[in-house]
Amino acid sequence: MQSGFISSPHSARINRVDWVMLQVCLALVPGTAALVWFFGWGVLINMALATVFAVAAEAAVVKLRGRPVLPAIRDYSAVVTALLFALTVPPTIPWWLTLLGIVFAIVIVKQLYGGLGYNPFNPAMAGYVFLLISYPVAMTSWLPPHVPELLQAHDLSTLSFLDSVRLIFTGALPPEHTWDAITAATPLDEMRTRLDQGMTIDQIRAASPLWGVFGGRGWEWVASGFLLGGLYMIWKRVITWHIPAAFLGGLLLTAGAFWVLEPSTHPFPAFHLFSGAAILGAFFIATDPVTACTTRRGQLVYGLLIGALVFVIRTWGGYPDAVAFSVLLMNIAAPTIDHYTQPRVFGQRKRV
Amino acid sequence: MLFPVLNPHRQRLWHFHGGVHLPDEKTLSNGAPSVAAPLPKRLTVPLQQHIGAPADPCVAVGDHVRKGQMLAKPQGYVSAPVHAPSSGTVVAIEHRRVPHPSGLSAPCVVIETDGEDAWAELPAPLPDFEQRDPSELRERIRQSGIVGMGGASFPSSVKLNPGPDQPIATLVINGAECEPYITCDDLLMRERAADIVDGIRVMLHILGTKRCLVGIEDNKPEAIVAMRQAARQGDPAGRISVVEIPTLYPSGGEKQLIKILTGKEVPSHGIPAQIGIVCQNVGTACAVADAVLRGRPLVERLVTVTGRAVAEPRNYRVRIGTSAAELIAASGGFVGEPEKLVVGGPMMGFSVDTDALPITKAANCLLALTAAESPDPGEPQACIRCGRCAEVCPANLLPQQLYWHARSKDLDKVQDYNLFDCIECGCCAHVCPSHIPLVQYYRYAKTESWAREREKRAAEHARERHAAREARLERLERERKAKLRKKKEPVAAAGGADAKQAAIKAARERAAQKRTAPDGASAHSATPAAAKGNGADKTATAGASAVGSPSAEPRRPGGHAASSSPAEQAAASNPPPTPPQQEGPRASAGNA
Ligand code: SF4
Ligand code: SF4
16 A cells, blocks of 8 residues: 655644635624615625625736635635725725725735735735725715614715615716715714814714714624624634734723723723724734734733724824724734743743 | 642642644444454564664574564663564564654564464563562563553653652653544553553552552543552552543643643653653553563553554554554455555554554554545645644644744744744644644754754864864874974084084174175075075974974974864874774764
């Protein structure tokens, strides 16, 4: 008989990258459903577009680099990047912005650094920030959530599927609509603007039916959906609890500290959790293994700092949401954190 | 990581970091009692079945040997003899393929058995071992060729001799058998529990130890019952506790088992004796009992033949040197074409490309895996830094960082990340979603590091040899020249005196000439003589100031050597200077 020399172990491997990535996609379903329910078809159209662009870009670059194309695409990492990107951009951006953002993410941030596993920055977030800086207006025009009394109160309307398609591909609004009639500030935006105008939290919350229990109406459901998906991933051991828990803990702690000191100008800490991309970021973005810390203690530090940064940037920074910036900033710090948080090796004394 | 758990027997246990739960596959082979493997026509007994120096053959081709007769003597302290596993005629002593990850050939004694299986005269049993000196028992164990039978194959007598300044508080007996598929220790504990307990008693006596912990994974309930009963009966003093430990790979790793049972960690790069522990496998304990109480050397062992690619998996009592092919034939042969044949378990064993290999003292399992059991992991993908490997690593390493640095051949970095604490358990590779053959990288990096270390040492050695040789040549040359000069010395000295006199004479003459009248001829004849004398001196004592006193000259080389490099000194004190041609091969042989 003949068999090759293959090193141990000889057992069947129990994990696979594509399986992991597919679990991530699956975990995105509830949050995505909520997003589509409240913000319309644009979300789904963007997801589809981004996926197509991402896979095509990945294939093209891998081919140019003279590597086998199929394995690179089959790991579904480009798909996950595309989905996360599409879930963070407004559902109204034109198709070419999606293309631009995805090409930047896949080609420059991911593949130019060597492809999956080598990129120091989270591609989806880098693509998002790139667009946010280059096209701030388009990137901050959000739709109002599909909540009837809110729509009536502000005289807003929603887009049908065809409207969304037309808007994304041609940039044309439905004839009877204006931009003002279809867009609305996100809760985070609204909070910032009103606070800057000197209003107190109570006044702000009383002024509009935009607010739910913790965050914005509709947004709370989206965040809850992503939370559900995140817990599913922990259950399936796709991620561990460390980064999400530390992220949310860091955000709650800092927000809580300021809320205790000045409750009139700082919203209740849970507001931060259920607004913007905090939950999505904590479970799906900061946990991107490639760009996060790998040691357990390092992950706690990493998550905590991202959470704190999110609060700082949201409260005093120039941009309404801060998850992307915070994650990218901490991506830079990840190798250093890893270096200082190496575990104690079996049989060795504590090392510094 | 020190959170204790209480098991039903209220024995405190500890956790080690990581580990993986594996399908244990033990029922494939542990359903039937062990049987004796048929006596083969030929036995191929490798001379090195242990860690340390190979044994030195003490039989010749054509000799008739009897079962248990020594075939090869141990060479040095860390070594073990090998014995004839059956009676017959030595037909060859030559290189044969041995079970080794790299398909190595090594010297073996080949015996054609005569079918009698007749024992040689054995050393006397020592039932009164408790009255005997530990060193006598250790010598018996050494002469019986006993090595660690859990796979490490380190000579047991060495392990049982930790030295007087290393008191041993606990003897740990490894019956964990954490690798999937393997059941030979399980069967041994069920069938020979009393012998194992006897072996433990011998070892406790040798070590002067009062406590023994036998760790057995809870997936072997029969073995636990058998061992508990044997311990009660065989050691009424109650020194032996049989401890049921949770099934978690690799709890049978020496360091892991010690941690589980005692909470202590063997220091990195250290050995258990440093923390007052000696760890032995149950198979070793049984072999110790055979050697001390029956005088029998280690000539057979239990081997699990299993995997879904063999027809009837089971355990065999196998004479060392039996061909793997015969065992597989005894098990009904292969079912279809096996995907892989592995010596050892699926996690740490190595695959071999042929079954024409002898069973050695360390071979606990022959594993024939089907493609379904050992699917091709496919092309490795890029590391996604998911950290799962670190989660399961029982040595608490960062396998992923090790991988990066091993891949980029950064041997310093890879050692900074404690490569040499890796026990090659394979947990990391098992869980890696990118199917990276991580262990292969670590083995490679270890081999490279060793090679580099050797090279460095060889280079240093060579440099020293070179410097020494240069120094020696220089010294020889100096001595030769000095001798030459000595011969010439009377002449040179005479010449020198002549020259001086000539110069003085010339000077006087010149002075006289200045005073009287010029006469160049005599002055001219004097100068070359002086120059000649100086020149001869210069070449003899390179760099020494021209005209020293002749009597001081021979001392110079000696004085020089005193201030020279240690290498040169060593060379100088090496009485017979080796001819340069012999140095190369000698140096490399010394390092091989
Ligand atoms: S398990 Fe594999 S992919 Fe994950 S970090 Fe370790 S080596 Fe990389
Ligand atoms: S093979 Fe080495 S690095 Fe991998 S899990 Fe085992 S000890 Fe850790």
